[in-house]
Amino acid sequence: MGETSVQSFEMPAHGGNLFAARQAYPQAPEPWLDLSTGINPYPYPFANPPPESFARLPEQEAIRSLEAAAARAYRTPMTAETIAAPGSQAIINWLPHLVPAKWVGILGFTYCEYAARWAAAGAKVTIARDLAELERQDVVIIVNPNNPDGRLVAAADLHALATALAGSGGLLVVDEAFVDFLEPGASAVPGMPEQGMIVLRSFGKAYGLPGLRLGFAAGPKALAEKLRAAFGPWPVSGVAIAIGSKALLDRAWLADASMRLMAQGLALDNILAAAGFSVAGSNALFRLACHNDAQVWFDHLARNGILVRRFTAHPDWLRFGIAGSDIDISRLSRALKK
């Protein structure tokens, strides 16, 4: 498939909107089962943060310590810097204001916010299906693994593309919001080149705590400092600092969560297959399922109080988040049998 040129976008739609679902399906049974986001259903088990997390301004030292924990967890090389932000979405929003670019290429089909943001900043946005088509852009954006189809570009290929872009002053933005449960070699952060690449990481998705609003960027020091200045002296909340600093160093919890997600993901595969869906892409945190009657299934699931993610541009797709309990799996299975 060839390139698509994009000049304007409406405000993107997102998953997780139970309020709208309740309004559209007022007869659906409560509580709703929200499978419309790619968020870990097992939140990191945190202690209540100390009162100072609320009652004091975050200290610079505590923020640096949080960033050091992230740099260790993500294995940022010494030549790069890791900075904290109030969610990786906040980094997505700032980048077009900090990186001048006329031509922006996005490896599609992917997370809707990038095209909208860069187009709004005046860039000419091209969505391509092939890495080779992206080499002559000022800024290239690759969500890796991709949302919603799980497509994974090898880290070595990303490093090569970044180095090529850096040669003409360009930048590769890699969004690794869904990389945490893949094998260690999947992330482009370790071994990233000194110039030409910035990697975005989401804390909330992998740790099941998106309400905290915590994300990170790892990249060249000059760009990291621009982002640091943009977010100012208190970029994230005291609660995010307290919980994030501990969770990011807890490798045992991450390994355990990974096993649980894998088991629940296999259970999800089975009931999707039984209902006649074909899985077109997957990640530890979601399945992209195809069905000719996907819209009918969306409606049927919603009537049963189960919210999944659909895509205007791909009416045969539904994205299912991982159901966290056997009760939720059974509920989904029953709903998919009718």
Added chain:
Amino acid sequence: MGETSVQSFEMPAHGGNLFAARQAYPQAPEPWLDLSTGINPYPYPFANPPPESFARLPEQEAIRSLEAAAARAYRTPMTAETIAAPGSQAIINWLPHLVPAKWVGILGFTYCEYAARWAAAGAKVTIARDLAELERQDVVIIVNPNNPDGRLVAAADLHALATALAGSGGLLVVDEAFVDFLEPGASAVPGMPEQGMIVLRSFGKAYGLPGLRLGFAAGPKALAEKLRAAFGPWPVSGVAIAIGSKALLDRAWLADASMRLMAQGLALDNILAAAGFSVAGSNALFRLACHNDAQVWFDHLARNGILVRRFTAHPDWLRFGIAGSDIDISRLSRALKK
């Protein structure tokens, strides 16, 4: 005093940095008494937020409801819109990227971040001491009441200036971070003109919860929508939504906190006077105290584990936050007697 033209700024210093104080004064007794910020020492007494505040993405409806609570508390007129942000500092950081301005005037001496941000964005920044000098700027910034001297410009004068600026497409930015405990007529939000004015409000200072990172802007719908887009679909944390939505509607708590702050402020006035300081400005949340030996006093207080705010440009000034308990007042009093 005339105008000062400012072309470049170093990264501003802020209060609240106990880590640096501990490094500079390792022998000081613990715990430190931090009077270096203008934050309410009586945090709003909140219940632990529900698990969904952490484990789910904030819903659009919950954010709109938080903003409605803020609009009610701040009495935003129907012609304006109130939007939530992760701290009013985040709004300060975004404004120069959303409002084109060549000439920016700031009523000085004031909070350091404004000049730094607009100069970094390429504006020619003028700091003036008189409102009349500011009428021909593209953007005018007035911190009201002012930090650190408590100077208050009447709301009617601000409305008139905003209307004059709007006539040539200009904008008046009013930072009301310290207005919450003044009489209701002090805020420029009620009765604000439809165009030409945006007002910033801080939640953390008045409610003693700056670690939450929560602030608001009230202003013309078009500019509010630009800010909304800049902050994206999840501008603040679930914890900030849960606590802020309740606190902003709790007028009884605010009135009670105001009484306590007034009593503690009078106690502070007495011991400052006894130590030979003259109070050059005040607010419910701080006193600006002058002394020829202010730097000596800063050092002496720090050796006693008490941190106050000093100002490079005004070596005879010290800003004291309100000590929240009689124990803290006694400790400060003892330290100021030596």
